[in-house]
Amino acid sequence: KYGASLSRVFFTMGSQFVSYVFQLGVFVVFCxxxxxxxxxxxxxxxxxxxxxxxxxxxxxxxxxKLSDEKRLIPVLCNSTTFSDNNRxxxxxxxxxxKALIIGAKKCGTTALLKMxxxxxLITGPNYETGFFMKxxxxxxxxxxxxxxxxxxxxxxxxxxxxxxxxxxxxALERIYEYSRDMKLLLILRDPIIRSxxxxxxxxxxxxxxxxxxxxxxxxxxxxxxxxxxxxxxxxEIELSMYDIYYENxxxxxxxxxxxxxxxxxxxxxxxxxLKKIERFLNIxxxxxxxxxxxxxxxxxxxxxxxxxxxxxxxTMAKPECLSSxxxxxxxxVSSSSLYEVELFLKPxxxxxxxxxxxxxxxxxx
Numbered sequence: 001k002y003g004a005s006l007s008r009v010f011f012t013m014g015s016q017f018v019s020y021v022f023q024l025g026v027f028v029v030f031c032x033x034x035x036x037x038x039x040x041x042x043x044x045x046x047x048x049x050x051x052x053x054x055x056x057x058x059x060x061x062x063x064x065k066l067s068d069e070k071r072l073i074p075v076l077c078n079s080t081t082f083s084d085n086n087r088x089x090x091x092x093x094x095x096x097x098k099a100l101i102i103g104a105k106k107c108g109t110t111a112l113l114k115m116x117x118x119x120x121l122i123t124g125p126n127y128e129t130g131f132f133m134k135x136x137x138x139x140x141x142x143x144x145x146x147x148x149x150x151x152x153x154x155x156x157x158x159x160x161x162x163x164x165x166x167x168x169x170x171a172l173e174r175i176y177e178y179s180r181d182m183k184l185l186l187i188l189r190d191p192i193i194r195s196x197x198x199x200x201x202x203x204x205x206x207x208x209x210x211x212x213x214x215x216x217x218x219x220x221x222x223x224x225x226x227x228x229x230x231x232x233x234x235x236e237i238e239l240s241m242y243d244i245y246y247e248n249x250x251x252x253x254x255x256x257x258x259x260x261x262x263x264x265x266x267x268x269x270x271x272x273x274l275k276k277i278e279r280f281l282n283i284x285x286x287x288x289x290x291x292x293x294x295x296x297x298x299x300x301x302x303x304x305x306x307x308x309x310x311x312x313x314x315t316m317a318k319p320e321c322l323s324s325x326x327x328x329x330x331x332x333v334s335s336s337s338l339y340e341v342e343l344f345l346k347p348x349x350x351x352x353x354x355x356x357x358x359x360x361x362x363x364x365x
Contacts, residue, residue, distance in 0.1 A: 103166025
């Protein structure tokens with residue numbers, strides 16, 4: 001009797017244990033299914049953006065004070081050009097770029113990208129992918145490349161920026177193989193100023209403290225200004241020879257596919273340059289003087305950032321400015337050094353200026 005009772009007890013406990021394990025397994029499988037389908041839905045149908053009551057945000061009625069300049073700037077939310085009541089119902093997916101910012105280095109590519117991304121119909125990664133230049137990324141294929149792009153609608157244009165594409169022939173050939181109709185944005189500035197900016201960048205990235213090499217020690221063989229002693233294989237000089245790389249670019253792409261942005265004017269007066277880019281990209285005009293303002297604290301223009309989490313998209317009152325890594329203060333370089341560098345680059349500058357379209361109006365040409 002005792003043995004039979006003990007057996008029944010163990011049998012009952014075993015049955016309950018199996019029942020608990022089964023229920024736990026069912027619960028775990030249910031949770032995994034929920035997680036799986038949540039991820040699946042997120043990939044195919046992105047989270048719907050919040051809707052804004054546009055009646056409360058008439059185009060020039062909602063005002064916000066910017067403490068930086070003590071001025072009032074409107075928040076644009078109700079523009080019929082960019083508002084689309086069906087946008088949140090459209091197929092949102094990751095799309096390959098239709099335009100590229102290909103260079104040049106230290107000519108304002110970051111500023112150009114950030115300004116363009118404030119346009120409601122332009123999207124793209126806010127960092128340099130280097131996809132067409134770096135083989136370890138290019139070999140991953142276009143499926144991987146598409147995967148790093150943000151979601152967009154059919155009306156939006158995806159853009160990507162990598163400033164060394166301009167100098168890399170292999171990257172240009174890959175871009176041509178990918179799309180022979182690709183639109184290219186090439187921003188350039190005074191090659192002498194670009195050289196100094198490149199030098200300032202190297203000082204900030206590679207050197208710290210007071211033991212930093214002078215501009216002369218990098219550019220000239222003996223460390224003293226002399227046209228005949230210039231080291232052409234340093235980036236401060238080599239990457240300012242625009243004619244060489246522009247010629248390589250024209251071997252693959254038509255002039256109509258390339259828009260040369262005046263980097264000097266983009267910094268001093270961005271709106272006219274951005275309007276020209278809008279026409280080149282064939283997108284509705286959005287940029288105007290109300291979006292930008294000059295910051296005395298930072299020494300250059302700031303702009304209102306696009307809030308893509310609202311529907312319709314609207315610009316936020318809080319401005320966006322270049323970080324401290326951009327627009328660095330240039331170190332002092334002797335006038336004699338700049339003179340010798342200018343003499344060396346002059347033939348390259350003159351040749352480049354004869355190659356560019358008529359709309360290009362660089363002051364240094």
